[in-house]
Amino acid sequence: MKLYRTREGVLLESGDAFFSLGTLTIDDIINHPELKHYLESCVEQGRTVSAAQNRDLLAPVGTQEIWASGVTYERSREGRKEEAREAGGGDFYSRVYQAERPELFFKACGWRAVGPGDKIRIRADAKWSVPEPELVLVVNNSGSIIGYTVGNDVSSRDIEGENPLYLPQAKVYNRSCAVGPCILVLEQPLSRSTSIEMAIERDGKVCYSGATTLVQMKRSAESLVKYLLQELSFPVGVMLFTGTGIVPPGDFTLRSGDTVKIRIPPIGELVNKVE
Numbered sequence: 001m002k003l004y005r006t007r008e009g010v011l012l013e014s015g016d017a018f019f020s021l022g023t024l025t026i027d028d029i030i031n032h033p034e035l036k037h038y039l040e041s042c043v044e045q046g047r048t049v050s051a052a053q054n055r056d057l058l059a060p061v062g063t064q065e066i067w068a069s070g071v072t073y074e075r076s077r078e079g080r081k082e083e084a085r086e087a088g089g090g091d092f093y094s095r096v097y098q099a100e101r102p103e104l105f106f107k108a109c110g111w112r113a114v115g116p117g118d119k120i121r122i123r124a125d126a127k128w129s130v131p132e133p134e135l136v137l138v139v140n141n142s143g144s145i146i147g148y149t150v151g152n153d154v155s156s157r158d159i160e161g162e163n164p165l166y167l168p169q170a171k172v173y174n175r176s177c178a179v180g181p182c183i184l185v186l187e188q189p190l191s192r193s194t195s196i197e198m199a200i201e202r203d204g205k206v207c208y209s210g211a212t213t214l215v216q217m218k219r220s221a222e223s224l225v226k227y228l229l230q231e232l233s234f235p236v237g238v239m240l241f242t243g244t245g246i247v248p249p250g251d252f253t254l255r256s257g258d259t260v261k262i263r264i265p266p267i268g269e270l271v272n273k274v275e
Contacts, residue, residue: 071097
């Protein structure tokens with residue numbers, strides 16, 4: 001089942017049908033103590049409505065904080081080493097990749113996230129900016145992973161590469177965090193064979209594309225959540241980006257007008273244009 005957040009409220013997709021969840025918010029739903037049974041009852045008792053695709057979709061996040069994980073894929077480690085080489089920080093990322101403790105950092109408040117069809121931005125003071133396509137975990141207030149969505153962790157690689165301590169400025173700014181199009185609610189983990197695909201279009205043509213699978217992810221979703229919750233509580237739950245395994249070459253940077261399409265087949269496709 002999938003949850004879509006629209007301007008008219010939250011919709012539940014089950015099979016080929018859509019059901020309105022009335023006045024309930026994303027916060028209410030993802031923290032329901034019997035979520036699976038509750039959603040099944042909504043299908044049994046609810047009335048079908050028009051498809052979510054015909055409505056204005058919003059980022060499927062409520063008042064949750066959005067956090068992110070770094071250097072969880074081999075390709076990401078190599079990319080971060082490349083960007084930090086001149087600053088002497090390349091070895092930091094190899095250490096993180098091999099260490100038991102993951103890299104975790106704050107990315108956005110829920111209200112800062114942009115949704116499908118919204119515009120993302122590149123920093124005005126950055127010269128090397130890239131999208132980072134990622135699987136995003138949806139975690140409830142009990143610390144359980146209840147679902148998944150698609151995320152774009154837009155990043156300024158030159159700013160982070162100048163000094164690793166600049167990571168917050170490279171990662172956290174207006175319209176640098178996109179999630180959507182929905183939350184795929186699952187009780188079981190996604191298959192390790194699940195693919196993540198990205199295509200960037202410029203002037204109507206694909207100028208870069210790449211793909212990876214969850215098999216390439218070194219850390220498990222459960223271990224990332226465990227470390228995040230070790231000394232933090234999230235009363236309304238949290239979203240956690242799991243890192244990227246798709247890194248454009250060093251001579252590529254996003255431009256205004258580019259369109260970024262990120263697809264994770266069981267969930268859907270997140271499409272955003274660069275402002």
